[in-house]
Amino acid sequence: MSKDVTGPDLTGQQDLPARVEEFIGQELRDVDEIYFAELASANPYVTDVLGHVTRFRGKRLRPMLLLLSASATGRIHHSHKTLAAVVEMIHSATLVHDDVLDEAETRRHVATVNARWNNETSVLFGDYLFTHAFHLASTLETTYACRTIGRATNIICEGELSQIRERGNFDLGEEKYLQIINGKTAELCAVCCLLGAHYAGGDAQTVESLESYGRNLGIAFQIADDLLDILGSESETGKSLGSDFAKQKLTLPLIRLVEHADEPDAARIRELLSGADAKSWSQLLAFLETSDAVEYTRAKAQHYASSACQCLAGIPNSPGKRMLSEIAEFATRRTF
Amino acid sequence: MSKDVTGPDLTGQQDLPARVEEFIGQELRDVDEIYFAELASANPYVTDVLGHVTRFRGKRLRPMLLLLSASATGRIHHSHKTLAAVVEMIHSATLVHDDVLDEAETRRHVATVNARWNNETSVLFGDYLFTHAFHLASTLETTYACRTIGRATNIICEGELSQIRERGNFDLGEEKYLQIINGKTAELCAVCCLLGAHYAGGDAQTVESLESYGRNLGIAFQIADDLLDILGSESETGKSLGSDFAKQKLTLPLIRLVEHADEPDAARIRELLSGADAKSWSQLLAFLETSDAVEYTRAKAQHYASSACQCLAGIPNSPGKRMLSEIAEFATRRTF
Numbered sequence A, B: 001m002s003k004d005v006t007g008p009d010l011t012g013q014q015d016l017p018a019r020v021e022e023f024i025g026q027e028l029r030d031v032d033e034i035y036f037a038e039l040a041s042a043n044p045y046v047t048d049v050l051g052h053v054t055r056f057r058g059k060r061l062r063p064m065l066l067l068l069s070a071s072a073t074g075r076i077h078h079s080h081k082t083l084a085a086v087v088e089m090i091h092s093a094t095l096v097h098d099d100v101l102d103e104a105e106t107r108r109h110v111a112t113v114n115a116r117w118n119n120e121t122s123v124l125f126g127d128y129l130f131t132h133a134f135h136l137a138s139t140l141e142t143t144y145a146c147r148t149i150g151r152a153t154n155i156i157c158e159g160e161l162s163q164i165r166e167r168g169n170f171d172l173g174e175e176k177y178l179q180i181i182n183g184k185t186a187e188l189c190a191v192c193c194l195l196g197a198h199y200a201g202g203d204a205q206t207v208e209s210l211e212s213y214g215r216n217l218g219i220a221f222q223i224a225d226d227l228l229d230i231l232g233s234e235s236e237t238g239k240s241l242g243s244d245f246a247k248q249k250l251t252l253p254l255i256r257l258v259e260h261a262d263e264p265d266a267a268r269i270r271e272l273l274s275g276a277d278a279k280s281w282s283q284l285l286a287f288l289e290t291s292d293a294v295e296y297t298r299a300k301a302q303h304y305a306s307s308a309c310q311c312l313a314g315i316p317n318s319p320g321k322r323m324l325s326e327i328a329e330f331a332t333r334r335t336f
Helices: A008-039 A044-055 A061-073 A078-102 A119-137 A144-165 A174-198 A204-231 A252-260 A265-275 A278-289 A293-311 A319-333 B008-039 B044-055 B061-073 B078-102 B119-137 B144-165 B174-198 B204-231 B252-260 B265-275 B278-289 B293-311 B319-333
Strands: none
Touching: A008 A044, A008 A061, A008 A078, A008 A119, A008 A319, A044 A119, A044 B144, A061 A078, A061 A174, A061 A204, A061 A319, A078 A119, A078 A144, A078 A174, A078 B119, A119 A144, A119 B078, A119 B119, A119 B144, A144 A174, A144 B044, A144 B119, A174 A204, A174 A252, A204 A252, A204 A293, A204 A319, A252 A265, A252 A278, A252 A293, A265 A278, A293 A319, B008 B044, B008 B061, B008 B078, B008 B119, B008 B319, B044 B119, B061 B078, B061 B174, B061 B204, B061 B319, B078 B119, B078 B144, B078 B174, B119 B144, B144 B174, B174 B204, B174 B252, B204 B252, B204 B293, B204 B319, B252 B265, B252 B278, B252 B293, B265 B278, B293 B319
């Protein structure tokens, strides 16, 4: 890993969002414009729901990955902005549908669509975001983007379906867990970077390196997110506490806990996992505190974040590349 | 309207499915093969849900419309079969998501996905069908199909969202109703015919005529379907009785009833509509019997079916064209 990427520069990493804003702020505003122009509707109900969904938009990580990958490879073109809007729509669609699945009441401190309106609106508005994403992708010259995004979304759906199937399986292994998060999270991050590099005219090696960067980053982000779901409180992360536990979705910290507990603790932990109530939760947290599970999970997230940075080794130094490295570092920072 | 289209030939119309099978049976089997190849998954859970959804597939009207429009315009190519699989996937996706919305327990006598598994599986499996549809469309040479299908699915989602918004509005007018069903049903039928004609090399006039045929047919079908929802019984149509009434979705027969009732009947009818229970339902049926609403609705469905046939007037006679005409006739036949 080259020094400029993970060296002392990162001490100033806290102001990363501000520097990204300074570097590609105008491009991100262009992306927003494309996003809202595509989703504009004469139907006031649609406008109303869209306005609401916009309030819980996050840091626009995926558009950033796409634009920074473009910049690290060559120049940012109009096609990149279009595609950045496409991936943001797909991400929004999965969030809206996830909230139906999780029966979540808040996301980033804002009521979810299903809590504010109803499940029907969530399902249909998620569909609306999906179909507009595909429509917008089809405005590019060739079918390359449609095909690439179509394949990625197929994999995302399979990842989500696998996750549901494994719910309540308290012997879920680490390998299966990684396979699930690779589908449901890492695939889209990988495709963002791939599209950024491809549409900037990157050679096969560059495109592949950036795709791998995105995949490793996505895995690191999801592991960190799953850890936060356990460690965080509602006020800190804007999500309900232990929501994965409540839905009996086993994530890495608890997988590690189950796998490395001796009997009779392991049996007791499985029992607590199936309890899915507040009392079981506090007892599980006590087990977690005396185990290496949290430390192990942090190390795993850091491992994938480092792998992400290593994927950038062959890419020439540039502000875009540096910011991609910093994002990888940032991925796990939240869990400390 | 030319004689061969709606003339005495139609007396043998009962065996239409058999004749369609004889005419394009092999092509429909090819479509099935493409459909299942695209949706094949290494995930046994996905295979399981897909196998189940397949059991409530209907008459494959949309693939038929696409192939027959191709045949009426020129020749059926491989791209038509691919697109026929695409439109069937989109239709399947909307059915799976509709069943979440309707909380339906059976469809065509088979348990719905949400009744057999859960809402989460329905949402994700519907997404899986949508994304595979777009992926499959992107395997064609140009972005034309992606763009056309993307635009159509945007309109379908808006139609469905409008419908939800108008639920419980007992003063929904006929115009708004037609606008909703034009989106949620007629758009996809129109696009099937448009794609069939376009990919068979039809000129602008032919493509437009067939698109209009599909739109009118779709409206006729939906009006007939809405009438059946009121008149039919669960055993006859495979749907729950009066499900639109139960969800406070106003359809044409009840719109007509409300609009043409004098006070105090009109007030009483609105009250019964808001009741949404069995007792209100039987009293509403009594009001319907003494009104012209059922007759009016049938006439409307027939009007759109006739318009569909008229759209074919400029298309040269062929077996494909004749079958399209017969399908239009068949659209309203079910309600007698």
